[in-house]
Every structure is written in C-alpha cells, then in structure tokens.
Amino acid sequence: MVLTLFLIITLTFFLVEAQPGDYASFYVLNPDLPPEVKDQIRAAFGLDRPVWQQYLIHLKNTVTGNLGVSFGNYPRPVIDVLAERVPRTLVLFLTATAVSFYIGFFLGKAIAWRRGGLFEYATTISGAVLFTAFTPAFALMMIWVFAFKLGWFPVGKFLDPLVWRGADVSANYVFGNMLLSAGAFIVFALLVMLLLKRFGRAVPSVVALPIVLGGAAVIVAAWAISGIGGLALDIVKHMVLPVATLTLISFAGTMLLTRNSMLETIREDYVMAARAKGLPDKQVRDRHAARNAMLPVVTSLVYSLIFAIDGSVIIESVFSWPGTGLTLLQAVRSEDLPLVMGAILFIGVLSLLAHVVVDVLYVYLDPRIRYQ
Amino acid sequence: MTTPEPFGPTPEIAVDAGSRRLRFVLARLRLVWRSFRSGGGTFLESQMGRLSLFIIIVYALMAVAHPILMASVWDPATYDPVTGYSFDQVEQPAPPSWKHPLGTDPLGRDVLSQLLYSTRSEFVLGITAALVTVTIATFVGAVAAYYGRVVDAFFMRLADLMIALPAISLLIVLSALFPLNLFYLALIIGVLSGFGGTAIILKSQALSIKVKPFIEAARVAGGGHFHIIFVHIIPHLLPLALLYMMFTVTSAIFAEAVLSFLGLLDLRMSWGIMIHTANTGGYLLGGTRYWWLIVPAGASITLLCSAFYLAGRALDEVVNPRLRQRND
Numbered sequence: 001m002v003l004t005l006f007l008i009i010t011l012t013f014f015l016v017e018a019q020p021g022d023y024a025s026f027y028v029l030n031p032d033l034p035p036e037v038k039d040q041i042r043a044a045f046g047l048d049r050p051v052w053q054q055y056l057i058h059l060k061n062t063v064t065g066n067l068g069v070s071f072g073n074y075p076r077p078v079i080d081v082l083a084e085r086v087p088r089t090l091v092l093f094l095t096a097t098a099v100s101f102y103i104g105f106f107l108g109k110a111i112a113w114r115r116g117g118l119f120e121y122a123t124t125i126s127g128a129v130l131f132t133a134f135t136p137a138f139a140l141m142m143i144w145v146f147a148f149k150l151g152w153f154p155v156g157k158f159l160d161p162l163v164w165r166g167a168d169v170s171a172n173y174v175f176g177n178m179l180l181s182a183g184a185f186i187v188f189a190l191l192v193m194l195l196l197k198r199f200g201r202a203v204p205s206v207v208a209l210p211i212v213l214g215g216a217a218v219i220v221a222a223w224a225i226s227g228i229g230g231l232a233l234d235i236v237k238h239m240v241l242p243v244a245t246l247t248l249i250s251f252a253g254t255m256l257l258t259r260n261s262m263l264e265t266i267r268e269d270y271v272m273a274a275r276a277k278g279l280p281d282k283q284v285r286d287r288h289a290a291r292n293a294m295l296p297v298v299t300s301l302v303y304s305l306i307f308a309i310d311g312s313v314i315i316e317s318v319f320s321w322p323g324t325g326l327t328l329l330q331a332v333r334s335e336d337l338p339l340v341m342g343a344i345l346f347i348g349v350l351s352l353l354a355h356v357v358v359d360v361l362y363v364y365l366d367p368r369i370r371y372q
Numbered sequence: 373m374t375t376p377e378p379f380g381p382t383p384e385i386a387v388d389a390g391s392r393r394l395r396f397v398l399a400r401l402r403l404v405w406r407s408f409r410s411g412g413g414t415f416l417e418s419q420m421g422r423l424s425l426f427i428i429i430v431y432a433l434m435a436v437a438h439p440i441l442m443a444s445v446w447d448p449a450t451y452d453p454v455t456g457y458s459f460d461q462v463e464q465p466a467p468p469s470w471k472h473p474l475g476t477d478p479l480g481r482d483v484l485s486q487l488l489y490s491t492r493s494e495f496v497l498g499i500t501a502a503l504v505t506v507t508i509a510t511f512v513g514a515v516a517a518y519y520g521r522v523v524d525a526f527f528m529r530l531a532d533l534m535i536a537l538p539a540i541s542l543l544i545v546l547s548a549l550f551p552l553n554l555f556y557l558a559l560i561i562g563v564l565s566g567f568g569g570t571a572i573i574l575k576s577q578a579l580s581i582k583v584k585p586f587i588e589a590a591r592v593a594g595g596g597h598f599h600i601i602f603v604h605i606i607p608h609l610l611p612l613a614l615l616y617m618m619f620t621v622t623s624a625i626f627a628e629a630v631l632s633f634l635g636l637l638d639l640r641m642s643w644g645i646m647i648h649t650a651n652t653g654g655y656l657l658g659g660t661r662y663w664w665l666i667v668p669a670g671a672s673i674t675l676l677c678s679a680f681y682l683a684g685r686a687l688d689e690v691v692n693p694r695l696r697q698r699n700d
Contacts, residue, residue: 015545015549128682134647134674136630136634136647140656303535306537306538309541310538313540314540329634332545333548340545344542348538351536355536
C-alpha cells in the first residue's frame with residue numbers, strides 16, 4: 001500500500017525527469033533574464049544537484065505535503081488548489097459509484113434470474129453499448145438532451161454566477177456544509193439500520209424508511225431556513241447531470257458481471273436446497289444466490305472504480321466541473337507541471353484508497369476469509 | 373573401421389525424426405483446426421458472436437476500401453481526409469449530398485473519407501495494443517505460475533500496481549510530457565494491460581495447467597524450464613489470451629478516442645479527432661442540425677468497441693463451457 005504510493009511518486013518524478021526540459025524552463029525561457037539569474041533560478045529549484053538528490057528532495061517534499069507552487073494559478077500552492085478541487089471530485093465519484101453499483105447489482109441479479117427473455121437481451125445489449133459508449137460523445141448527448149433541449153439542468157460548470165452575485169458566502173463554504181450534512185445523513189441512516197438490526201425482532205423493518213426519510217426532511221428543512229438554501233440548490237442542480245452520466249456509463253459493467261456471477265451461483269447446490277425448502281422465490285434470489293454472487297462483483301469493483309475515476313476525468317472535462325480531472329487536464333494543456341504532478345498523485349491516491357476499501361469490504365462480506 | 377554406434381543418430385533415423393516432427397506438427401495443426409472449427413461453430417451459434425463478427429468485418433472492409441477509393445474514384449484534392457477541401461459548397465459544414473455521402477466537416481473535408489481513413493488506424497492501434505498485451509501477459513502469467521515464489525510475488529504486486537493506475541489519467545499526463553503517436557499509445561496501453569489484469573487472469577489459468585500430468589511427464593522426459601513454459605504451458609493459455617485480446621482492443625480504441633477528443637494526440641485523423649473538430653467548432657450543441665459531424669464518428673467508436681467486446685463475450689462462452697446457455 002505504502003509501497004504502491006511510493007511507486008506512484010517515483011513514477012511521476014522520473015516521467016518528469018525523462019521529458020525534455022525541466023521545471024525551471026518555465027521561468028528560464030524568458031529571454032529578458034541574464035544567464036546568472038537563470039542559473040540562480042535553477043539552483044533555487046535544486047536543478048544543479050545530481051538526480052538522486054533531486055529525487056530524495058522530491059520525496060521529502062511530497063510526504064510533507066509541499067507540492068510546489070502552481071504555474072497557472074500563481075501564487076497559489078498546488079496543495080491549496082487541490083484541497084479546493086478534491087471534494088468536488090469525491091462527491092461526483094462517490095455518488096455515481098454508489099448509485100451505479102446498486103442499480104447494476106439489482107438489474108444484474110434480475111436478468112440472471114429470468115434467463116433468455118427479451119428483457120435480458122435488451123438489457124445486455126444496452127449494457128454493452130453503454131459500457132463501450134464513447135463517453136465524451138455520450139456526455140455531450142446528455143447535455144444536449146437534458147440541458148439544451150429540455151432545459152431541465154444547467155449546461156455545465158459548478159455554479160451559476162447570476163445566482164451567486166449577491167451572495168456573501170463563498171462557494172467552498174456552502175459546498176463544505178453540504179458535504180457535512182450529506183455525511184451526517186449517511187451516518188444517521190447507517191445508525192438506523194444498525195439499530196434495527198440489533199433490535200430487529202422487536203421492531204418491524206418497515207419503520208426504517210419513514211425514519212430515514214424524516215432525517216432527510218429535517219436536513220432539507222434546515223437548509224431551507226438557513227438562507228443559503230438557494231445557493232446549495234444551485235450547486236445540486238449543476239451536480240445532477242454529471243452524476244447521472246457517470247452513473248449511466250459505469251453501471252453497465254457491474255450489471256453484466258453480476259449477471260455472469262449469478263448464472264454460476266444459481267447452479268450451486270445450496271440454491272437448489274433453498275428452493276427445495278419451499279422458500280419464496282425472492283428470498284432464494286436475494287438471500288441465497290445474490291449474496292454469494294456478490295463476492296466476485298465486489299472483487300472486480302476495483303476495475304469499475306478505476307473506470308469511474310477515469311470516467312470522472314472525462315465527465316469533468318466535458319461538463320466543466322472543476323474537480324481534479326479538469327484540473328489535471330487544464331494543467332496538462334498549460335504545461336503546469338507541479339499541478340500535473342499533484343493532480344496525478346491525488347488520482348493515484350484515490351484509486352489506492354478505493355483498492356483498500358474494496359479489500360476491507362470483501363473481508364466484511366465474505367466471512368470465510370475472516371475465520372481463517 | 374569404426375563400430376556402428378548402437379543408439380547414435382544414423383542418417384536414416386534423422387530423416388525419420390524429421391518426418392516424425394513434420395507429422396507431429398501436422399497432427400497438431402489438424403487438432404488446432406478441429407478445435408477452431410468446433411469453437412468457431414459455438415462462436416457463430418451465439419447471436420452476440422455473429423453480430424460482432426459482422427460489425428468487425430464491415431469495418432475491416434471500410435478500412436480496406438479507403439485506399440482503393442482514393443486511388444480510383446476520389447480526387448485527393450477534394451477527398452483527402454486531412455488536407456482535402458470541397459470547393460463546390462458555399463458554406464461548410466455542408467449536409468450530406470451525392471458527392472459527399474456524409475457531408476463535410478467545418479473545414480470542408482469529406483466526412484466519409486475521414487471515417488474510412490480513421491478505421492484503418494483504429495484497427496492498427498487496437499491490434500498492436502492487443503498483441504503487445506497478449507505477448508506480455510502470456511509470458512508473465514506462464515513464468516509467474518511456473519516459477520512461483522518470488523517471481524510470482526513480484527509480478528503479482530506489479531499487476532496490482534498496474535490495475536490501481538488510472539490509465540486515461542496517466543495517458544493524459546504522458547501526452548503532456550511526450551508527443552504521443554499511434555505506436556507509442558498502442559505500446560503503453562499494451563504494457564499497462566499486459567502487466568496488469570490480463571497477467572493475473574492468465575496466471576491463474578497457468579496455475580491450473582501447471583499441475584496437470586503432462587507437465588510432470590514433460591519434466592520427467594527431461595524438458596527444460598523454457599521448453600515446458602513455451603511448448604506445454606503457453607499453447608494452453610492462448611485461447612484465453614485471445615479472449616483478452618478482444619477486451620484490450622476495446623480499451624485501446626476507447627483510450628485513443630478519448631485522448632484525441634481532448635486534443636492530446638499526435639495523429640493525422642481519427643474518430644476522436646473528428647468529434648474534437650466538431651466540438652471545438654461549437655457544432656455539437658446544434659444537436660441534430662449537424663448530425664453528420666458527430667453521429668458517424670461517435671457511432672463508429674461505440675459500434676467497433678462493442679463489437680470487440682461482444683466478440684470477447686462470445687469467445688468467453690467458447691472457452692468457458694460453464695457459461696453456455698443450456699437448453700433446458
């Protein structure tokens with residue numbers, strides 16, 4: 001884990017080292033500078049030292065969070081730019097992944113259960129098309145249909161300047177609070193579920209839905225009377241279309257995989273045993289077949305997470321959503337090397353974290369691993 | 373007078389060995405052909421297989437058609453995919469007409485010609501990337517499974533790292549640092565996927581082959597490590613490798629399209645560049661009005677990608693009999 005992170009840092013360093021020119025060329029190319037000043041700049045960047053020393057310094061700086069100063073957003077340090085952009089990517093990515101996993105799993109198990117119908121054929125084909133659809137063109141099509149023709153959602157960007165003109169709070173402040181309340185809601189919902197599981201026998205599980213919805217209503221009401229609810233709504237409106245697009249392109253993989261995995265599980269003896277016991281069809285499907293079919297799907301969640309991370313880079317660039325992906329792309333276009341390295345480092349860290357989360361999830365879902 | 377060596381290689385036996393080897397090769401070829409025919413039958417039985425094969429053949433014909441058309445019917449000054457200009461139209465982009473079946477792009481170039489021209493490079497890219505992937509992955513998988521221990525651990529950690537790398541983001545960074553052309557792109561995608569997920573899958577297959585009796589037999593007969601890996605393990609990995617070639621083609625074409633859509637590649641013409649041109653010109657939000665600028669290229673990417681994907685899925689059913697649909 002740490003080793004992999006180390007390898008990513010090393011890889012980016014040597015990639016930059018291998019390319020023609022170096023950091024300082026951004027400043028040094030200025031023809032007005034006399035040669036001594038150029039040498040001074042190179043010395044200030046440590047470029048007069050041997051490569052291995054540069055590498056060690058780079059490692060130390062990265063670990064201590066000093067990612068340098070962005071050329072494009074001068075004089076903001078890279079870490080500051082990223083701190084603003086990262087939550088936006090995370091929200092886009094996490095929402096889309098969670099929703100697409102749920103939908104994909106649900107549909108996959110449904111089509112595997114009813115093999116060979118027109119429904120299966122249609123979903124498989126549309127799943128494969130969505131899975132291989134050219135993401136930018138698909139995203140543009142979504143924009144054209146929902147933002148341009150129907151006018152339901154804004155075309156792109158993070159917020160609408162007209163709404164925000166008179167606002168006395170910053171977008172980051174509002175967005176931070178939105179994240180907090182979303183987090184609070186998720187914790188609340190999980191708590192409710194946990195409590196219900198604990199006292200499951202006493203309370204019927206139907207109670208859960210109203211309680212959770214009630215929690216959501218309280219949060220929405222709090223936003224409505226806070227005075228910045230309109231601003232938050234604006235951000236939400238801008239969020240819907242990118243999240244929906246990312247969800248649509250990434251759910252197909254999960255769906256197709258769940259279908260395959262279900263088809264293998266259905267042949268197992270315990271499924272037949274469950275059927276022979278006379279359990280309801282739905283219970284056999286959800287409790288016995290799908291629960292086991294989930295394991296390979298979770299394993300390959302790593303792939304779909306990486307797919308979603310890459311997808312979010314594309315989606316962000318098409319929707320002008322100012323997250324890490326768009327930052328990376330803009331930095332690449334303006335040759336803003338420190339920001340490029342920072343952004344790719346973050347994307348690498350994100351994919352690593354995803355990896356770890358999937359591993360932990362797997363251990364949670366498969367008791368056989370725990371008891372070994 | 374020398375005593376004849378009882379077990380020495382006399383010329384007759386050498387000839388015999390040669391013909392035996394020839395017969396052995398022929399028998400093996402016949403075996404391959406038979407399994408190919410039965411596999412091909414299964415492949416064509418599935419609707420996915422037929423559909424994908426049909427699409428791939430259509431695109432292959434399109435790729436072949438372009439040079440022929442350029443040499444015979446199309447005048448290079450008008451129809452060149454990059455430098456051509458249609459002088460008849462007053463305003464560009466022009467809608468489809470008899471002369472330009474798919475219209476012209478904002479720079480007055482024939483869209484059909486661009487489409488056909490790009491098809492060839494997509495095939496070259498996809499197939500190169502797939503070959504690189506399969507070569508690396510088969511070798512790595514076989515070696516890792518055969519030697520086990522440190523070699524295995526090293527390649528598997530490497531594969532974990534490769535899987536964790538977001539390929540598109542990495543390619544975006546690489547395109548900033550180096551001028552990427554088709555060949556490098558194919559190479560990078562091939563290396564990423566070859567050392568990554570494909571290697572893991574082929575290794576697990578190789579592990580199950582390694583414990584088969586014929587490997588033991590080969591070892592007892594005195595076969596060296598490399599002999600066993602290349603003659604006995606790798607041929608058994610090839611069907612599965614072929615399957616993953618298909619998926620690599622899909623991802624290679626997709627990556628190329630995304631990168632050229634973002635304007636980061638050093639190519640003459642591709643489907644991604646066609647959409648890029650339409651997008652930077654602001655024609656995409658015109659929606660259906662300028663459909664010929666986006667639909668042919670976008671649909672081609674989707675169609676060819678899904679054709680290779682479906683071909684992979686159909687092959688999966690050939691290689692993995694468990695997945696076949698039962699008739700009961």
